[in-house]
Amino acid sequence: MKGKVAVMVGPQKIEYQEYGLPNLEKGALLLKIIRANVCGSDLHIWHGAHPVVKGGPMGHEMVGKIEEIGEGVTTDHSGKPIRVGDRVAVTFFQACRRCNACANGEFVLCENTLENLNRQPEEFPHFHAAYSSHYYVNPYQFFYKVPDNIPDSVAASANCAISQVLYGIDKAQLKVNETILIQGAGGLGLYGAAIAKESGAKVIIIDGVEARLNQAKKFGADHLINIREYDTVEKRNALIMEITNDKGADVGLEVSGVPDAFSEGIHHIRQGGRYVSMGNIVIGAFTQFDPGLMTRKSITINSVIRYQPSFLYKALEFLSRNINKYPFIDLVDADFKFEDIETALNKSLKREITRASIVID
Numbered sequence: 085m086k087g088k089v090a091v092m093v094g095p096q097k098i099e100y101q102e103y104g105l106p107n108l109e110k111g112a113l114l115l116k117i118i119r120a121n122v123c124g125s126d127l128h129i130w131h132g133a134h135p136v137v138k139g140g141p142m143g144h145e146m147v148g149k150i151e152e153i154g155e156g157v158t159t160d161h162s163g164k165p166i167r168v169g170d171r172v173a174v175t176f177f178q179a180c181r182r183c184n185a186c187a188n189g190e191f192v193l194c195e196n197t198l199e200n201l202n203r204q205p206e207e208f209p210h211f212h213a214a215y216s217s218h219y220y221v222n223p224y225q226f227f228y229k230v231p232d233n234i235p236d237s238v239a240a241s242a243n244c245a246i247s248q249v250l251y252g253i254d255k256a257q258l259k260v261n262e263t264i265l266i267q268g269a270g271g272l273g274l275y276g277a278a279i280a281k282e283s284g285a286k287v288i289i290i291d292g293v294e295a296r297l298n299q300a301k302k303f304g305a306d307h308l309i310n311i312r313e314y315d316t317v318e319k320r321n322a323l324i325m326e327i328t329n330d331k332g333a334d335v336g337l338e339v340s341g342v343p344d345a346f347s348e349g350i351h352h353i354r355q356g357g358r359y360v361s362m363g364n365i366v367i368g369a370f371t372q373f374d375p376g377l378m379t380r381k382s383i384t385i386n387s388v389i390r391y392q393p394s395f396l397y398k399a400l401e402f403l404s405r406n407i408n409k410y411p412f413i414d415l416v417d418a419d420f421k422f423e424d425i426e427t428a429l430n431k432s433l434k435r436e437i438t439r440a441s442i443v444i445d
Contacts, residue, residue: 085104085105086102086103086104086105087102087103087104087105087210087211087216087217087218088100088101088102088216088217088422089101089102089103089141089205089210089211089213089215089216089217090141090142090143090215090216090422090425091139091140091141091142091204091205092129092130092139092140092141092142093139094139095131095132096130096131096426096429096430097426098142098425098426098429100423101205103205103206103210103211104210105211105218106208106209106210106211106220108152108153108154108155108220109154109222109223110154110155110156110223111154111155111156111157111222111223112154112157112209112220112221112222112223113150113152113153113154113157113172113220113221113227114150114151114152114154114211114218114219114220114221115148115149115150115151115172115174115218115219115220115221116148116149116151116217116218116445117146117147117148117214117216117217117218117219117444117445118146118147118148118149118171118236118240118443118444118445119146119147119236119237119239119240119441119442119443119444119445120143120145120146120214120215120216120240120441120442120444121145121146121240121241121244121416121439121440121441121442122143122145122428122429122432122439122440122441122442123144123145123241123244123245124270124341125144125365126142126143126144126145126429126432127429127432127433128365128366129142130142130429130433131433140202140203140204140205140213141203141204141205141212141213141215141216142213142214142215142425143213143214143215143216143442144176144201144213144214144243144244145176145214145240145241145243145244145245146174146214146219146240146243147171147172147173147230147236147239147240147242148171148172148174148218148219149169149170149171149172149445150166150167150168150169150170150171150172151168151218152168153166153167153168154223160172160227160228160229161226161227161228161393161394161397162228162229162397164228164229166229170229170230171229171230171236171239172221172227172228172229172230173227173228173230173239173242173243173396173400174219174221174225174226174227174243175225175226175227175243175393175396176201176214176243176244177194177197177198177201177225177390178194178196178197178198178199178200178222178224178225179191179194179197179224179225179226179393180194180195180196180197180199180224181224182196183195183196191392191393192251192389192390192391192392192393197390200212200222201213209222215422215425215442216444217422217444226393226394226396228396228397228400230242230400231400231401231403231404233404233407234400234403234404234407235407235413237413237416237419237441238403238407238412238413238415238416239400239403240416240441241271241415241416241439242396242399242400242403243396245271245272245275246275246279246399246402246403247391247395247396247398247399248272248362248388248390248391248395249272249275249276249279249337249339249362250275250279250391250395250398250399250402251388251390251391251392251395252276252337252360252362252386252388252391253276253279253280253283253335253337253360254395255360255386255388256335256337256358256359256360256386257358258280258283258285258334258335259283259284259285259334260283260284260285261284261285261286262285262286262334262335263285263286263287263288263327263328263333263334263335264276264280264285264286264287264288264333264334264335264336264337265288265289265290265324265333265335265336265337265349265352265353266280266287266288266289266290266305266336266337266339267289267290267336267337267338267339267340267342267345267348267349267363268289268290268291268338268339268340268341268342268345268363269289269290269291269293269296269297269299269300269305270291270296270339270340270438271415271438271439272339272362272363273289273291273296273300273337273339273340274296274299274300274303274415275303276337276339277289277300277303277304277305278303278304278406278409278410278412279402280304281303281304281305282304282402282406285334285335286306286307287304287305287306287307288305288306288307288308288309288324288327288333289305289307289308289309290309290311290320290340291308291309291310291311291340292310292311292312294310296438297310299411299414302410302411302414303410303411304410307327309323309324317348317351320348320352321351321352324352328354331354332352332353332354332355332357333352333353333354333357334353334354334357334358335353335357335358335359335360336349336350336352336353336357336358336359336360337359337360337362338359338360338361338362338363338364339362339363340363341363341364341365341366342363342364343364343369343370343371344371345363345364346361346364346371346373347371347372347373347374349361350374350377350378350381350383350385351377353381353383354381355381355382355383356381356382356383357381357383357384358383358384358385358386359383359384359385359386360385360386360387360388361385361386361387361388362387362388362389365389415438415439416438416439416440416441417437417438417439418431418437418438418439418440418441419440419441419442419443420440420441420442420443421442421443422442422443422444424442425442428440428442
């Protein structure tokens with residue numbers, strides 16, 4: 085039996101390669117991929133801006149069905165029994181359990197986190213990434229069964245966007261009746277709005293695309309700020325102060341990926357507030373920053389990359405509870421065939437679509 089892998093072999097060029105399906109080591113799984121989404125970090129790779137990955141197999145947001153179960157695996161990482169045919173979501177990164185970070189329980193910061201994702205497809209077990217017919221879950225990855233009421237298109241993004249936002253908001257310790265300012269109304273921002281709303285918070289969201297802002301309202305946003313209308317930091321700050329009775333937001337969440345959004349954020353946060361930086365992942369992109377203002381306001385800044393693995397389980401539970409309350413299914417607005425991955429990536433890069441999904445099964 086063979087499977088296919090989509091490999092980036094040059095700048096914005098995909099080649100499809102075939103490999104034999106691997107024999108499973110103890111503690112591993114083999115999945116048949118159902119769907120894989122195009123994430124922002126995939127686009128960073130596609131146009132050469134990712135700080136680590138420069139080519140090879142691509143994709144990490146996905147949902148798959150169990151095709152084969154390795155020795156010793158009887159349950160997912162929440163203790164639920166598994167069998168062939170079950171849908172599962174998998175952490176796209178691993179926790180090696182042998183580095184300093186893992187020894188401290190900080191699986192999110194594992195020093196070998198992308199050890200397998202960064203391998204070339206000719207290396208065992210070949211199926212390291214999501215733009216493939218199959219996916220090999222190694223013994224150091226966490227996986228969880230997908231609740232039956234979550235559609236495939238929603239489940240495919242659970243192992244990245246919503247898990248990371250859920251983790252970031254948890255780190256910020258958002259409380260009932262607090263106000264959160266979300267910079268960016270893409271997938272991360274919309275998930276953030278729904279999570280914050282379910283936490284009992286008031287939600288302010290900033291973006292420059294009217295359609296995104298309209299969608300944010302459906303995800304629980306109480307106040308929408310269009311940067312084309314409020315076109316300076318001063319104008320946006322005045323409105324935020326009006327909304328918050330001259331206090332400022334309790335929590336800020338930057339998910340825009342724009343460096344200047346980070347430097348702007350602390351202007352809108354109250355004294356003693358908390359700020360989460362998540363969207364800016366490109367190394368070498370700079371912004372002017374006022375450290376004195378941060379210090380005088382005593383703002384706590386958390387930077388978030390990935391998430392503690394248990395948050396994937398929490399994300400799936402959140403989606404299952406709220407699947408009929410928020411239009412999660414609308415976040416994927418374009419389906420593509422496996423052989424059309426280049427088209428999906430290029431249309432996503434040009435922002436012709438919001439979020440592409442590769443239908444593989």
